[in-house]
Amino acid sequence: MNLLEISKLTLRIGAFEALKGIDLSVRTGEIRALVGESGSGKSMTALSIMKLLPGGARTEGQIRFDGKDLLAASEAEMCRLRGNEIGMVFQEPMTALNPVKTIGEQVAEGIRLHTGATRAVAEEQTRAILDRVGLPAEKFPLSRYPHELSGGQRQRVVIAIACALKPRLLIADEPTTALDVVLQKQILELLQSLVDEERMGLLLISHDLAVVADMAHSITVLRHGEVMDNGETTEILTEQTHPYTRQLAQASMHVPERTPHHLTQTTPDGPLLAIRNLSRTYPGSRKGLFGRDPDFRAVDDVTFDIKPGQSTALVGRSGCGKSTLARMVLALDRPTQGQIHFAGRRIDKLTQNDLRPVRRNMQVVFQDPYSSFNPRHQAERLISEPLYLLDRELSDTERRDRVHRALERVGIPRADKHKYPHEFSGGQRQRLAIARAIITEPKLIVADEPVSALDVSIRAQILDLFADLNDRLGIAYLFITHDLAVARAITDTVMVMSEGKIVERGETEEILRQPRSEAGRALVKASPDLHKALARRIGEQG
Amino acid sequence: AKTDLVLGVVLEPPHLDPTAGAATAIGEIVYANVFEGLTRINAKGEVLPALAESWTISEDGKLYTFKLHKDVKFHDGTAFDAQDVKFSLDRARDEKSTNPQKPLFASIDTVEIVDPLTVKVTLKQPNGDFLYNMGWAAAVIVAPESADTNKEKPVGTGPFKVDNWAKGSQIVISKNPAYWGTPVALDKATFRIIPDPAAATAALLAGDVQAFPVFPSYEAVPQFQADPRFKVVIGTTEGETVLGMNNKKPPFDNLKVRQAIAHAIDRKTLIDGALFGLGTPIGSFFPPHHPAYIDLTGESAYDPALSKKLLAEAGHPDGFKTTLKLPPPVYARRGGEIIAAELREIGIEAEIIPVEWAQWLEQVFKGKDYDMTIVSHTEPNDLNIFARDNYYFNYDSPAFREVIKQIEATSDTTTRTGLYQQAQKILAADVPAAFLFQLPKTGIWDAKVEGLWENGPIPANDLTAVKWAE
């Protein structure tokens, strides 16, 4: 008998059918991955099992846990099961813990609730489980509050809460999406070892095939609330019988075609962008009411060049200073020290007005396609905003021509120019952001994680677009990413950043194959890679 | 019977020294209870002996010899004698004096001590009102030892002494066992300060307060009249209420305009509306309860048609715009609303400007920066204000001044009555102000309480005769 057996589960929220009769099972000791694009219903599935759905949700079908029908179970029964037999880990470690309670209290709470243990006994167990997830009590006393821990550490506490009573089923809803690759790897390894030790069943939810390919025994692919594909990991990934699975897999491994000819192209004036000894110090943030952190050097003595048409990746772990550097390059933030030269001109001390000609040649694409646009303006007005930088006012026809050309280049029909941002999909919105960036025909685009918020299939399209623009228009990129696959796909050179410093730089292929710096090695090792995972698994099977 | 009483008063006195502040609230607490003068005024407005046992007046009316009571002691145990009288009168007349009623003492020339129980006061000219004036609260006798601290710790010769003053809340006085005169019936009296009319009503109804000698809300009176637990006494006051006009400022410098305004006001409506029917209409500046009173209301009877005609004759056929400054009391505010509405009928648009007392005194009284105002002149015997220089009415009539001068120099009652009537007629004809009504004194108290004043000849709550019926 399966530990968890979902059959024909349908979920309606109001008139909307979020799940359309899905089937899913998890055996004891099995790691079952549930993958699918954003909004496909993964979280809803998980919450249905816990019966923690939002108000107004109605379920039909069957969810059997250990033979018991959960949909028919009373709230009191569910309370007994939750945390005891079924544990759950959520996506956001930053918000999943109660900020006003110590981690000890929060872990012990579930233990005391279900076992009726005394405070002392519960504390003992708490210490043990926290030790198990890599938070030994000597270094991380139980009296710590969540805000005194880093994101990865908090996620360990969340896992400790879920696993404290050795539940038979563990549900992990995108447990690593909010973490950087290095932490992601650590957390996944932790989950794997916990499951192995206790022979739990694990339902691992992710939007990324590459992430789960390594550890899941079996995979269920979800799309629009329907199960697309389902089976053994190797089988599913090698055979890729289902077209959607194939699409997902290919998108994960997609590398755009590009001709690296721009590398050789040099101009007599030297580099397009030259950064010299750049630093940025943030004053220590006020720690609550009573103190101040010491000043913090987010960017520390950085020096590099970007040649015209050169596509450069800036990679590094979360918080290493990438965005700060990008903002200074864009003159949205002033450096504490050092110089920035753009097209031979020093720009870090210019006034807003003097910056106009510079800005015309340097545009930006941000991570979040949702918040990149003023929700009140139409596409045409949005993407023509940088035209403000031109020296002369354009005529209406000129302006329209420019908008049409930009839309064409990013592959959005002209007719859509009257739509509002919310009427576009995430991918389209990112195209719009790119259209806005290229409308003044700049020489450099700074792109801060431009694809990390996108689903894999859309990500592939956008990467193609970037590569294509680089080819056709000769735009240089400063491309910020934490995802090495992305860096590999469209850049010529890579810089690895760590704690505000550039620790390594060189040709993309070379560095990703053989990183020399500690930080580089950690990144490369931790990056999920569908190719490698597949190869490894096939090798295992012989 | 009970020997304690809680009385409600509307205003809290700023302090308790009647020789240093004009507030009627001071007199309402201390007059006759705590402080006494040479003479005193009774409920009917008559002058009686007080600290002066008796007096003689010289032929020419200029020399008053007062014989003082003996064995009188101040509350602090010091003895009262002629020294104190001289001190008090001289202090009030002094250049540095802050006595609010300095004109009362203006006629005094010298004060001499004959012996410890005899005082001789010489006047500059005869003054028919002198004995009356000496009965005012501002003329009480104080001791030199305590004069400067009377504001806080009043030390008088009266039958009560002040026990305790919880600022903003209440003042408690209790029987003075060492009192020289007839002992009082009450052991203790509490004056509770209740400025809010609604609260006053509630406090009486709830029995928190057993007497409200000057009840602040006319409209609640019928309710108490219907209730056998209470006795309601509508008495008179010295408050002639007038619509003052700025006699030097156009268009009020024109008699016809003033007459037009006077004829536009329906006193009955006014009294019904503003006082719930409780006031007495007046046609000149004189209290109706006074023996010399003559009813002149007919001179300015309600006649809007006549008003319009007068206005037209004065050159304002379509009326004009003006202002009406109203001090805080309810008779002024409500009366002002009604008068403004009535003036609108004859074409005069009077903008209502409510002012606080401080502003009223500053702007209207001192600055004469006003068109019209409503105010009640509550001082007794104050017909002479129309004869004063520079008074806020800006009224100037040599004839009237002459009459007042004669009144002041006369002590013969019949002559005085004639002069008073003459003065009333002059005012009714000249209309320096529109004369509205005599302010009533609405007293409400527990039906078992006896001896409170029915009328208010001067601001006082004389408790010397008050007692609970068995």
Place this chain on the structure above:
Amino acid sequence: MLNYVSKRILIGILTLLAASIVVFIVLEIVPGDPARLMLGMNATEDAVQALQQQMGLDQPLLIRYFSWIGGLLVGDFGKSYTYSVPVLNLITERIAVSLPLALISLFLSTIIAIPVGLFSASRRGTMTDSGTMAIAQVGVAIPNFWFALLLVYVFAVSLRLVPAGGFPGWNAGVWAGLKSLILPSIALGLPQAAILARVTRSALLDVLGEDYIRTARAKGLTRRKVLYRHALRNALIPVLTILGLQFAFLLAGTIIIENVFYLPGLGRLVFQAITQRDLIVVEGVVMLLVATVILVNLLVDLSYALVDPRLRGRS
């Protein structure tokens, strides 16, 4: 910690200083002369001048300001023009009424509002919830002076359960004092309770939407336990903010209520002092109230740290 508090205190002092200047200037241009007001209509001009001199009103503005401020620094609020007693005495007498009134109202509104908020939040979307909130919504809309009027007539005049108003003084006994504060506290406290209940409920609902609530539920805690153990404390910050504001409001905003119930409190003192042009009293009371507001704000800020460890800083 000390650093922060001392900075706040410094800012508070600067605010007070600014307030003192504002108050002084505003009151300086208030028309009306205290001396003339005291002496009334029959006073002669020289009597008025003599009194002005006695009060020190004839001195130049700056000198008066500095002597006043100088006095404040050593705790001397000056002497009331009208009462001619030290302002400080007047204030302490009045605080003995206003402070208990404010505290009782605050207590009342808190013990009503928080349970009601909890109750409503825990039954979100039910008829009980909407019913309770509808009542609260009406409560917010009722002007407290109107409510006070209704209370007086029902409980004091018709039913005669409590005194209609007035304050016998604390020497008349604690119970007598408290009794006369019952209706005023209800009139002040209930509308505040309605506001507070709504804030509590919505703060709770905000918190109930947080991820950590889901974590707690996934641990197996029942809804009720989650509400008490996890949501309440997190919801306290907005509740505390409102409580702080309410206290300041209650202490000063009682002018109207004190009038309805003729309570000798601070509000009435200042109201009366303004009409009597007892400017030095007005200045003193305003400074005191401003100082209280600043102090309460500081205390509220400090209490945030008690509730929320994130604001406590590293130990």
Place this chain on the structure above:
Amino acid sequence: MSAPTEWQANISKAFSNRSFVIGLTITALLALMAALSFVWTPYAVGSFDILGKLKPPSSAHWLGTDHFGRDILSMIMVGSRNSIAVALVSVIIGAGIGVPLGLWAAARGGLIDEALMRFNDLVFAFPALLSAVMITAVFGPGAVNAIIAIGIFNIPVFARVARGAALSLWPREYILAARASGKSSLLITIEHILPNMMNILVVQGTIQFSLGILAEAGLSYVGLGSQPPMPSWGRMLFEAQTMIGMAPHMALYPGLAIVITVLGLNLLGDGLRDVLDPKMRRERS
């Protein structure tokens, strides 16, 4: 969040929101009543009928008459103009001064921001009614001075709200994009910041409006608000308080008018917030 197409969505959403519908209905009725009072009232409010004073509600006077024999319904109708005018103008003053201040502080930060916050502290430190009393002591009571007194207190409220909203908008990526397009802070504020916080301002405006009505009533009740002959709800209550024993209708109806109006505006504000304020409809991802 309110592009034209979304307006339709918002509107249909609004009309399925119970608070909004009730609030809007009450507010609309109030506005209608105020407008009607310009052309028609059952009786003229300027005409006194002292003999017919204090009459309880009857078919001739639906809500009875007051101490001057005026028709209370007519007084309430005309009084609504006063309440609306005072509250509205003080909101406009508050928003007109406060919002630019808040926006400026948010855009500039640093010293200006600090100065604004200290100014806010200063105004907030003064108990509101107390300052109103002082203001009216200086300028005398009256509707205009009530507006000033209430308006002054609206300034820091709006400044704070605008500043808070603007501060949360400035780090948005579309603002960064606009800055990368070289636009000045002023232009960005006008083009991007202000339109995107309109919702919050509208909601706050509704709240301040209802508070303004309460404040005006309170000021008039202590005699500092608008003056006769203009009828005002607060003053009607003030006059009624001494007559509540014999003419309770005089206190009842103006009080109810205040309660219903404030209730309506609060409901409208709540409804608007539910519909407009993006914070309230946080999307779970």
